[in-house]
Amino acid sequence: MSDKRQRARVQGSWAKPLHKPQQPTVSAQDVQSGSWKYGARSFEFNQPDPIREIPAEKVIENAGDYEISQGPTGVSRLRLIPGFLQQEEADWMFSKLLAELPWSQKTNYRMMGDAYEEPRLTCWYGELPYTYSRSTMEANAQWPPVLSTLHLAVEQKSGRTFNSLLCNLYRDGKDSIGWHSDSEPSLGPQPTIASLSLGDTRVFSLRKQPLPEDNGDYTYVESIRIPLAHGTLLLMEGCTQEDWQHQVAKEYHDRGPRINLTFRTMSPEPESPSWRSVR
Numbered sequence: 001m002s003d004k005r006q007r008a009r010v011q012g013s014w015a016k017p018l019h020k021p022q023q024p025t026v027s028a029q030d031v032q033s034g035s036w037k038y039g040a041r042s043f044e045f046n047q048p049d050p051i052r053e054i055p056a057e058k059v060i061e062n063a064g065d066y067e068i069s070q071g072p073t074g075v076s077r078l079r080l081i082p083g084f085l086q087q088e089e090a091d092w093m094f095s096k097l098l099a100e101l102p103w104s105q106k107t108n109y110r111m112m113g114d115a116y117e118e119p120r121l122t123c124w125y126g127e128l129p130y131t132y133s134r135s136t137m138e139a140n141a142q143w144p145p146v147l148s149t150l151h152l153a154v155e156q157k158s159g160r161t162f163n164s165l166l167c168n169l170y171r172d173g174k175d176s177i178g179w180h181s182d183s184e185p186s187l188g189p190q191p192t193i194a195s196l197s198l199g200d201t202r203v204f205s206l207r208k209q210p211l212p213e214d215n216g217d218y219t220y221v222e223s224i225r226i227p228l229a230h231g232t233l234l235l236m237e238g239c240t241q242e243d244w245q246h247q248v249a250k251e252y253h254d255r256g257p258r259i260n261l262t263f264r265t266m267s268p269e270p271e272s273p274s275w276r277s278v279r
């Protein structure tokens with residue numbers, strides 16, 4: 001097509017020729033250096049960020065010892081013991097604990113001070129009060145015989161000693177606990193937490209703490225899911241509380257009640273108050 005035909009007719013005469021863009025002159029050297037000039041403007045080629053894959057969630061279901069990460073602070077370990085309690089024994093313990101423990105609803109406080117009801121019922125045994133989410137639970141000093149029996153059995157199996165116990169009751173799938181780690185100063189460095197589950201199965205999830213350069217973005221972190229069934233004991237050891245977070249998320253299909261007992265060792269804190277991390 002001729003240049004003339006390309007041009008529009010303007011009031012009986014031909015419009016001025018279209019302005020032809022100036023071709024940038026880019027030498028091989030410019031391309032190599034990653035920058036060149038085009039008229040008065042200069043361009044720079046920046047390497048795009050590499051595409052990052054979201055790691056697939058791992059599932060742990062079988063009995064065993066699992067080293068889930070090395071570093072940055074040390075080794076994080078899980079030990080899963082399904083069938084720690086036999087079915088009949090677990091059934092009996094579950095009914096007794098459901099009926100006899102002094103379950104109550106805890107009121108927690110967000111950073112800005114607004115209150116919310118924790119979506120589960122709890123009670124606390126030990127010698128010291130326990131503070132998390134800016135609210136304190138007073139300790140029940142007298143352990144009922146059923147809890148003393150389980151306490152001893154868990155200590156024997158784990159080879160660890162525990163002086164405190166947080167009891168959690170998830171009444172149905174809507175009860176939950178959000179992402180957090182059990183890393184209050186009163187639990188000391190690298191605490192071992194022994195978690196015994198009774199009742200309906202719920203998914204216990206873990207996610208790795210992001211790298212400092214990810215500024216709190218959990219998009220690309222490793223994650224693990226562990227379905228915790230009736231009578232299962234889970235031990236969290238080493239740097240698990242420092243390098244990972246855990247949660248029991250809400251489930252939107254039928255879930256019956258579940259009791260979770262988390263045995264811990266608490267010591268008096270030099271300074272107060274201690275706020276439970278993240279929650």
Ligand SMILES: O=C(O)CCC(=O)C(=O)O
Binds near residue numbers: 182195247248260262
């Ligand atoms: O219910 C569970 O399995 C976990 C409970 C828990 O993470 C907690 O109370 O700190």
